[in-house]
Amino acid sequence: MSYSKYILFILPIIELIVFIEIGSLIGSFSVVLSIFITIFLGYYLIKQKLRSIGLSLFNIGNIQNMYEQYTDNIYSILAGILLIIPGYLTDVAGLVILLPFFRPKLSYIFNQKYGKRASKNNVIEGDYRDND
Numbered sequence: 001m002s003y004s005k006y007i008l009f010i011l012p013i014i015e016l017i018v019f020i021e022i023g024s025l026i027g028s029f030s031v032v033l034s035i036f037i038t039i040f041l042g043y044y045l046i047k048q049k050l051r052s053i054g055l056s057l058f059n060i061g062n063i064q065n066m067y068e069q070y071t072d073n074i075y076s077i078l079a080g081i082l083l084i085i086p087g088y089l090t091d092v093a094g095l096v097i098l099l100p101f102f103r104p105k106l107s108y109i110f111n112q113k114y115g116k117r118a119s120k121n122n123v124i125e126g127d128y129r130d131n132d
Contacts (some may be wrong), residue, residue, distance in 0.1 A: 015087035022088060035086045042083030042094065049076045075103050 023031045053073050075097055082094030096102055 011087075011089070015089055018088045038083045038091050038094075039086070042080040044080075045083065046077055046080035049073045049080070049101075069106060072103070075106065 053070070079094040079097040082090045093099060096120065097106065
């Protein structure tokens with residue numbers, strides 16, 4: 001069963017509860033300030049990674065490392081998106097994705113889940129008949 005439908009409903013409720021609890025500990029001004037800081041951090045991260053993708057397209061010498069560069073940039077953009085979304089749980093998830101030792105594990109999980117499905121669709125079976 002797919003849990004993604006339930007996460008879309010439960011995550012905002014959990015984020016709101018976490019906001020209220022942290023706001024009662026550190027104050028509402030600090031919570032609002034932390035939201036704006038992480039939004040600007042996520043925006044800056046996405047902006048820098050999109051710029052580096054654009055610049056790397058013109059550098060032909062880096063063709064060997066292109067896959068590693070783009071997966072690194074994609075994870076950084078995903079982390080930036082999670083930082084832009086207000087909430088402490090999404091901020092923690094975005095910061096965890098920014099950690100360099102976590103990215104190979106995340107790639108392995110995605111390859112295990114989605115890699116096999118894509119490789120099965122590359123084979124086309126059929127019969128060949130020559131009408132000469």
